[in-house]
Amino acid sequence: MSDSNSPDMIRIAIDAMGGDFGPKAIIPALDMVLKGRPEVHFLIYGDEVKIKKYLSRYKNLNRQVTIFHTDKMVQNDDKPSTALRASKGSGMRMAIEAVKNGEAEAVVSAGNTGALMAMAKIVLKTVPGIHRPAIASVMPGIHGDTIMLDLGANVLVDADTLVQFAVLGSVFARANKTRDQQGAQDDKPPSVGLLNIGSEETKGPEHVREAGEILSRIDFPGEYKGFVEGNDITRGTVDVIVSDGYAGNISLKTAEGVGHLVRTYLKESFKSSLLSKIGAFFAYFALRDLRERMDPRRYNGGVFLGLNGVCIKSHGGADALGFSSAVILAVRLARQGYIEQIARDIGHLTDQENLLSEDD
Amino acid sequence: MSDSNSPDMIRIAIDAMGGDFGPKAIIPALDMVLKGRPEVHFLIYGDEVKIKKYLSRYKNLNRQVTIFHTDKMVQNDDKPSTALRASKGSGMRMAIEAVKNGEAEAVVSAGNTGALMAMAKIVLKTVPGIHRPAIASVMPGIHGDTIMLDLGANVLVDADTLVQFAVLGSVFARANKTRDQQGAQDDKPPSVGLLNIGSEETKGPEHVREAGEILSRIDFPGEYKGFVEGNDITRGTVDVIVSDGYAGNISLKTAEGVGHLVRTYLKESFKSSLLSKIGAFFAYFALRDLRERMDPRRYNGGVFLGLNGVCIKSHGGADALGFSSAVILAVRLARQGYIEQIARDIGHLTDQENLLSEDD
Numbered sequence: 001m002s003d004s005n006s007p008d009m010i011r012i013a014i015d016a017m018g019g020d021f022g023p024k025a026i027i028p029a030l031d032m033v034l035k036g037r038p039e040v041h042f043l044i045y046g047d048e049v050k051i052k053k054y055l056s057r058y059k060n061l062n063r064q065v066t067i068f069h070t071d072k073m074v075q076n077d078d079k080p081s082t083a084l085r086a087s088k089g090s091g092m093r094m095a096i097e098a099v100k101n102g103e104a105e106a107v108v109s110a111g112n113t114g115a116l117m118a119m120a121k122i123v124l125k126t127v128p129g130i131h132r133p134a135i136a137s138v139m140p141g142i143h144g145d146t147i148m149l150d151l152g153a154n155v156l157v158d159a160d161t162l163v164q165f166a167v168l169g170s171v172f173a174r175a176n177k178t179r180d181q182q183g184a185q186d187d188k189p190p191s192v193g194l195l196n197i198g199s200e201e202t203k204g205p206e207h208v209r210e211a212g213e214i215l216s217r218i219d220f221p222g223e224y225k226g227f228v229e230g231n232d233i234t235r236g237t238v239d240v241i242v243s244d245g246y247a248g249n250i251s252l253k254t255a256e257g258v259g260h261l262v263r264t265y266l267k268e269s270f271k272s273s274l275l276s277k278i279g280a281f282f283a284y285f286a287l288r289d290l291r292e293r294m295d296p297r298r299y300n301g302g303v304f305l306g307l308n309g310v311c312i313k314s315h316g317g318a319d320a321l322g323f324s325s326a327v328i329l330a331v332r333l334a335r336q337g338y339i340e341q342i343a344r345d346i347g348h349l350t351d352q353e354n355l356l357s358e359d360d
Numbered sequence: 361m362s363d364s365n366s367p368d369m370i371r372i373a374i375d376a377m378g379g380d381f382g383p384k385a386i387i388p389a390l391d392m393v394l395k396g397r398p399e400v401h402f403l404i405y406g407d408e409v410k411i412k413k414y415l416s417r418y419k420n421l422n423r424q425v426t427i428f429h430t431d432k433m434v435q436n437d438d439k440p441s442t443a444l445r446a447s448k449g450s451g452m453r454m455a456i457e458a459v460k461n462g463e464a465e466a467v468v469s470a471g472n473t474g475a476l477m478a479m480a481k482i483v484l485k486t487v488p489g490i491h492r493p494a495i496a497s498v499m500p501g502i503h504g505d506t507i508m509l510d511l512g513a514n515v516l517v518d519a520d521t522l523v524q525f526a527v528l529g530s531v532f533a534r535a536n537k538t539r540d541q542q543g544a545q546d547d548k549p550p551s552v553g554l555l556n557i558g559s560e561e562t563k564g565p566e567h568v569r570e571a572g573e574i575l576s577r578i579d580f581p582g583e584y585k586g587f588v589e590g591n592d593i594t595r596g597t598v599d600v601i602v603s604d605g606y607a608g609n610i611s612l613k614t615a616e617g618v619g620h621l622v623r624t625y626l627k628e629s630f631k632s633s634l635l636s637k638i639g640a641f642f643a644y645f646a647l648r649d650l651r652e653r654m655d656p657r658r659y660n661g662g663v664f665l666g667l668n669g670v671c672i673k674s675h676g677g678a679d680a681l682g683f684s685s686a687v688i689l690a691v692r693l694a695r696q697g698y699i700e701q702i703a704r705d706i707g708h709l710t711d712q713e714n715l716l717s718e719d720d
Contacts, residue, residue: 155564234620243610250555250557253589254591254594254615257594260591261502269653282639283642285633
């Protein structure tokens with residue numbers, strides 16, 4: 001392992017057996033990632049025979065991996081509690097432990113979300129002061145991408161937890177932005193909105209209104225812009241949209257559903273008549289462009305925020321391109337030292353809360 | 361008014377001044393509705409001069425309307441409480457009162473949603489036993505339309521209220537279906553799902569889990585199918601999706617946002633190069649078909665459920681085609697006697713609750 005420890009090297013732990021396709025999708029994904037990022041080294045956990053079967057096709061990748069064999073794997077339909085009890089020695093757990101032990105800078109898995117979150121919480125632990133971790137993802141928008149959280153790690157949460165999510169999302173937004181600007185630090189704080197059912201201060205459930213009230217007076221690494229609505233997600237109104245996991249997950253799944261509906265309509269429309277088929281032929285480039293922009297695989301990768309380590313969940317149904325997006329996100333975050341930033345910013349938040357409670 | 365009282369006639373009260381366009385969009389919309397439904401008579405409330413300006417272009421429509429002049433109107437940005445206090449004599453209020461007084465079978469307004477709901481609750485009153493009214497709408501899906509409620513009349517609600525929403529949605533689904541089958545009664549109860557963040561019984565917030573438990577054991581006019589997720593809305597998995605107004609509104613607005621994003625991408629893709637423009641020319645019919653299927657105007661119309669009268673809210677930004685969809689929905693529901701059905705089914709629900717509490 002000493003050869004994979006040079007200072008510029010980024011080491012990513014990969015749970016190779018998770019998701020619907022396992023190594024068949026995951027190994028080609030790693031090769032895609034390596035093409036633009038030769039400094040990445042992969043620690044791959046899973047069935048060595050199956051991994052090597054796909055790995056043999058990629059010469060360059062072969063030189064940049066270390067395989068850790070295990071027969072044990074978490075099933076996609078295991079309950080988190082069941083998976084956790086039986087997790088010792090599973091590829092998912094070993095990959096998380098690699099981050100814990102400093103052998104890797106980040107872990108990526110396409111396995112069971114609940115099990116991954118439960119294991120990551122136990123092994124990596126939450127950043128001191130964090131109430132609950134959250135899942136964040138990048139969403140495409142007309143005026144730019146938006147980071148949204150929580151997407152379902154929690155259900156309903158209290159106002160203080162929403163405020164912590166605003167901190168987590170702001171730090172993530174900054175880490176994610178920096179890469180796009182080739183390392184140039186952008187000092188403008190990310191704009192943050194609270195997902196609600198109207199923009200007036202009097203609207204919405206109590207936990208959201210109270211969080212809005214707190215965010216408008218505290219000092220945190222983002223700039224609070226008030227309430228936003230569901231249609232602001234794809235508008236790119238703000239850099240970060242904060243929600244509890246109940247509304248956030250329903251919103252995310254709704255967006256996925258509408259995307260799927262549109263792709264179905266698109267296919268049907270261009271097959272509906274001979275003229276339409278001719279149209280599709282001439283419109284090939286426009287349709288390809290549209291498909292690429294609407295491709296959910298480009299936005300694959302849920303980041304577990306609030307843990308002492310970078311842990312990324314890929315969609316279970318992700319193919320090679322989809323999984324590669326999740327790994328690229330892991331590489332980006334592994335570089336940014338954003339965990340340390342979260343610890344500092346949550347500490348600053350707790351200090352303000354203590355000051356406020358002393359004032360009472 | 362006696363001439364508009366024949367038994368087959370359907371009388372719809374129209375708030376002509378609401379929405380972004382007022383009579384300019386609303387009057388042409390009424391003419392569209394009349395073309396397929398010559399039995400409809402409109403009671404139009406608002407500024408007579410402005411209404412007549414547009415009405416003069418439609419000879420047939422002119423014979424089927426009665427205008428009730430008023431200068432007073434509810435502003436789009438009034439708070440519901442402000443609007444309610446100053447509402448006497450406004451077009452919106454007069455149109456609702458027409459339903460209350462039996463002069464019309466339904467009312468349609470594109471005005472301020474909060475004001476319309478507040479006024480409709482005061483004037484029409486809720487059906488006995490109803491905790492809170494809900495807003496429902498028809499959503500397009502791959503395997504058929506789905507009725508979804510609540511879309512924002514409430515925020516978070518308790519389990520019993522979700523159960524009532526399931527009853528309201530089931531009765532609406534049946535009334536809405538019957539029309540499509542040319543009056544043939546379909547005796548299969550509509551399938552009902554509860555919107556949640558996972559399909560397992562242990563998932564989600566308490567009010568949703570408790571509602572699921574109640575729905576799986578009571579007798580109500582739908583067939584309970586368990587939890588559904590956000591992507592089930594556009595899949596058409598069930599006929600009715602029940603949610604609190606917080607998650608429901610966020611989900612609806614998310615869907616609108618993604619639809620808008622896709623239409624923007626579509627336009628940009630077909631304008632991106634000369635070849636794409638040629639492609640768009642040849643793909644004209646396919647693109648027109650796609651646009652029509654994705655057209656949110658076809659699904660315009662939020663139904664206020666749980667009130668003693670049919671009250672439909674059109675989107676404020678609806679044009680003539682959009683407003684006509686809302687009026688057609690009003691005509692359909694006005695025929696079905698579904699208010700009486702709601703009263704019976706809510707009564708049956710209350711009886712079961714009483715029985716259960718006696719058992720305790």
